[in-house]
């Protein structure tokens with residue numbers, strides 16, 4: 001065990017909401033919450049691999065599986081993306097049932113998973129029926145929305161919930177047909193509807209505490225030896241799951257379950273060996289980080305390395321539960337650990353353990369790892385498809401009025417700012433890839449009353465992250481001189497108050513080259529063997 005476990009919540013009282021639960025007593029084995037991403041459960045073969053991982057874990061711990069919707073190829077073409085596209089295609093002026101080919105593709109992939117993954121004939125037949133019934137409900141809902149000619153955020157949530165229901169249903173049968181007792185737990189009603197509709201459309205810690213308790217209560221009464229399989233979709237979240245939490249919400253569901261049940265560990269299973277110093281698909285020299293601090297992991301996820309949903313970290317870490325990121329296709333790998341808690345001897349020992357034994361890659365060869373120092377940053381990341389918005393004041397109001405007006409306008413149009421840099425009369429803001437064109441248009445016409453406004457599309461945010469960077473003199477200089485050597489023009493610069501992140505906005509078409517160059521120079525320090533000057537302060541790794 002890596003760290004102290006959080007205290008278990010009160011015993012189950014209202015678990016009956018999920019009629020199928022089996023009453024039982026808590027056993028001595030510690031709980032572990034295992035979240036599997038869409039690509040990890042994207043086919044029958046992968047589901048079978050995941051079932052083996054659960055089976056192994058069940059020998060010494062009580063696993064709870066939390067599943068995302070299946071992505072057979074990649075997330076952008078996965079079930080959730082198809083479902084979201086359907087909600088757009090059902091609106092005018094598209095011809096009737098323009099979405100039907102997408103539901104057919106979903107049906108094809110899921111039935112193939114049932115037929116290939118559920119070996120036991122009776123279980124397979126039952127599962128196929130349930131899958132078809134879920135798809136019939138989905139088609140009925142899409143038809144109704146098409147007739148009305150409208151889709152609200154809440155109805156969009158209902159549509160995407162089908163993805164997690166289907167994957168969890170099928171996976172439960174895969175487990176059962178392999179001799180592992182399992183229980184499908186549909187969370188679509190776990191949030192009381194009144195709570196979901198209330199709260200002014202927002203969520204606060206009170207909401208998360210409420211959901212964590214509900215999940216803990218549901219799972220705790222499942223008989224020992226039976227694996228609860230939870231839908232990563234989490235009912236009517238205030239304001240809608242997509243707008244309030246966003247894509248990747250399954251990580252948060254798993255985190256809240258870990259908190260509610262007082263799990264020993266939260267495991268996030270992906271198709272990479274853990275968190276790397278940069279996206280390993282883009283940077284050939286990227287190394288595995290055996291340990292990363294919660295703050296660094298949060299910065300990385302906010303700025304493009306979506307290995308864990310950003311909201312996940314805070315919930316688990318405040319409950320002192322460690323997170324481990326592991327590779328579904330290489331379960332023997334030790335992965336990356338995010339350790340909670342203040343510095344202590346136990347924590348220091350756990351941290352040393354992350355670095356002590358060698359890490360081995362899927363092919364058995366040593367996996368290069370990275371341990372940040374005062375000479376090496378931790379990681380670098382890119383957020384693609386960013387838009388820069390520059391507002392230059394016409395000086396008709398004092399500066400604080402100017403800033404207040406800008407943020408009120410952006411808030412009214414639902415626009416989130418990722419990065420900002422200002423002078424008294426000029427504000428530059430980088431907006432993330434999800435900003436909607438119509439919202440931006442509305443905001444622009446309002447902002448023009450304040451002064452000159454211009455928009456630069458096709459940009460990217462490059463962020464260098466490191467918990468020890470606040471003690472490095474010259475790291476920013478190194479980052480920007482490397483970018484200059486590669487002729488990368490910098491549109492905007494920002495350093496967070498935490499001093500663990502230096503970010504800049506560059507042109508999208510230079511992003512790949514810039515990422516590699518900054519990684520090699522500032523993380524691996526290749527070509528900078530002399531190191532940096534250090535500020536003489538006590539730090540812990």
Ligand SMILES: Nc1ncnc2c1ncn2[C@@H]1O[C@H](COP(=O)(O)OP(=O)(O)O)[C@@H](O)[C@H]1O
Nearest residue numbers: 037038039040270271272275276278279281305
């Ligand atoms: N710093 C990083 N470390 C590891 N993976 C990263 C990093 N930055 C981006 N990635 C990318 O994140 C992806 C991990 O998600 P994946 O397992 O595909 O998602 P899902 O959980 O949705 O199935 C990988 O494809 C990887 O290339």
Ligand SMILES: N[C@@H](CC(=O)OP(=O)(O)O)C(=O)O
Nearest residue numbers: 037038068080247248249250
């Ligand atoms: N299926 C949802 C939620 C999710 O958590 O996805 P993943 O675990 O594959 O990132 C999505 O695609 O956004």
